[in-house]
Amino acid sequence: MANALRIGLAGLGTVGTGVIQLIEENSALIARRAGRPIIITAVTARDRTKDRGVDLTPYRWVDDMGELATAADVDVVVELVGGSDGPALTLARETIGAGRALVTANKAMIAHHGAELGALADAKGAPLKFEAAVAGGIPVIQGLRDGAAANRIDRVYGILNGTCNFILSAMERDGRDFTDVLADAQAKGFAEADPSFDIDGVDAAHKLSILASLSFGAEIDFAGVDIRGIRKIIAADIAQAQALGYRIRLIGLAEVDGENGGASLFQRVQPCLVPLDHPLANVTGATNAVVAEGNFSGRLLFQGAGAGDRPTASAVVADLVDIARKETGPAFSIPTTELEKLPRATAAHRINKTYLRMLVADRPGVLAEIAAAMRDAGLSIESLIQREVADGSALIAMVTHEAREQAVSDTLAALAGSDSLQGEPMVMHILAN
Ligand SMILES: NC(=O)C1=CN([C@@H]2O[C@H](COP(=O)(O)OP(=O)(O)OC[C@H]3O[C@@H](n4cnc5c(N)ncnc54)[C@H](O)[C@@H]3O)[C@@H](O)[C@H]2O)C=CC1
Numbered sequence: 001m002a003n004a005l006r007i008g009l010a011g012l013g014t015v016g017t018g019v020i021q022l023i024e025e026n027s028a029l030i031a032r033r034a035g036r037p038i039i040i041t042a043v044t045a046r047d048r049t050k051d052r053g054v055d056l057t058p059y060r061w062v063d064d065m066g067e068l069a070t071a072a073d074v075d076v077v078v079e080l081v082g083g084s085d086g087p088a089l090t091l092a093r094e095t096i097g098a099g100r101a102l103v104t105a106n107k108a109m110i111a112h113h114g115a116e117l118g119a120l121a122d123a124k125g126a127p128l129k130f131e132a133a134v135a136g137g138i139p140v141i142q143g144l145r146d147g148a149a150a151n152r153i154d155r156v157y158g159i160l161n162g163t164c165n166f167i168l169s170a171m172e173r174d175g176r177d178f179t180d181v182l183a184d185a186q187a188k189g190f191a192e193a194d195p196s197f198d199i200d201g202v203d204a205a206h207k208l209s210i211l212a213s214l215s216f217g218a219e220i221d222f223a224g225v226d227i228r229g230i231r232k233i234i235a236a237d238i239a240q241a242q243a244l245g246y247r248i249r250l251i252g253l254a255e256v257d258g259e260n261g262g263a264s265l266f267q268r269v270q271p272c273l274v275p276l277d278h279p280l281a282n283v284t285g286a287t288n289a290v291v292a293e294g295n296f297s298g299r300l301l302f303q304g305a306g307a308g309d310r311p312t313a314s315a316v317v318a319d320l321v322d323i324a325r326k327e328t329g330p331a332f333s334i335p336t337t338e339l340e341k342l343p344r345a346t347a348a349h350r351i352n353k354t355y356l357r358m359l360v361a362d363r364p365g366v367l368a369e370i371a372a373a374m375r376d377a378g379l380s381i382e383s384l385i386q387r388e389v390a391d392g393s394a395l396i397a398m399v400t401h402e403a404r405e406q407a408v409s410d411t412l413a414a415l416a417g418s419d420s421l422q423g424e425p426m427v428m429h430i431l432a433n
């Protein structure tokens, strides 16, 4: 058998220890499929003495992470440290700069620096692979970059954050409290080091910007993602959504918009109401799902575990198998320097059905005031639930007919400052089938 592919592993947390376990447990199978053994030679993390439940004695411990970039006993660096900048980025630059392959699960780094790293990797002929960075164990990067390579894709969307999906589905199943479920997701290793990245939609936006680039051949534009997280969802939203025939999911959606004649890029992460008969409504727990619409393939649905040690390790090692087989090519779907810079699309013309939830003063005339604001903006109601929630307060939850986003903004602007409203209205779009 050919020479082993030798791995320098940076980061020994949830994903890093999963990679060690996978390479140990499936070594014979991996060697057969890769055409040569894949072995770990050197490892590094913050704390050498920590008990991680894996035996590190077969591997050379490296104190200075940067050493892996040029170490003589390393062919591929696997970066599982995290963080868009800092030591992960330095390691990535030095590794690729040295003409060496880099595998990473770091979506934050790819979303922010993918253009620079991809261009460097392409120029150096050094593989840069990041299957684990989007939707954990689901082979969606490979699916879009290779499997759907012959298609024009104009729309990609899905459930891209395991932590949020775990929280939303536990809240809907058990009526549990948000913070209580977040602690569970953290204990299972799903959440980011800073869980606000999950809850506030930033992690999903990192992934969406990478998916959009792969799907549309566009430059990554993370700063262009309109991001809303799940913090403002209350138990009543989940209950009302269910009563109206929906489930709430955090959805990332990217689309090539032709509204202004030329192509522009629309990217948004937001909680949406998903109709019960939509495939994404039944995606529960830390599962992710990505839908891509190819002009010849039709609708593709990728679904599987989006987070956690074993599924994420599966994606990391799949990248290593590709490198061992020398099946590489450019970092993105086309050479990085040829990715098109698409202008950002505006949203006012977009048409949605919309869920609006308002906490209001429970007194005569309030519903009429809301209805008048909606009428003036050209927004009509498809269904509505009103119930008293506390002395003097009522909750109104409604789904509108399809309307331009501008009509919803106009309605809310007309109601802003009204003393009938108690707190900010919650706005969520209905995901179209
Ligand atoms: N946990 C998950 O389910 C998934 C995580 N990812 C990504 O994988 C990467 C790793 O995530 P986890 O394993 O969950 O993180 P983690 O926090 O469990 O592990 C991070 C590891 O990096 C080491 N590290 C951090 N800063 C360091 C520094 N300055 N010097 C040396 N070592 C340092 C830590 O000691 C630890 O061993 C992140 O980029 C994350 O976004 C991607 C997909 C799924």
Ligand SMILES: N[C@@H](CC=O)C(=O)O
Residues within 6 Å of the ligand: 133, 135, 136, 160, 161, 162, 163, 164, 190, 191, 192, 198, 203, 306, 307, 308
């Ligand atoms: N924190 C992320 C981990 C995987 O990317 C998530 O919850 O999806």
Ligand code: NA
Residues within 6 Å of the ligand: 131, 132, 133, 134, 135, 136, 137, 138, 139, 140, 141, 315
């Ligand atoms: Na993946």
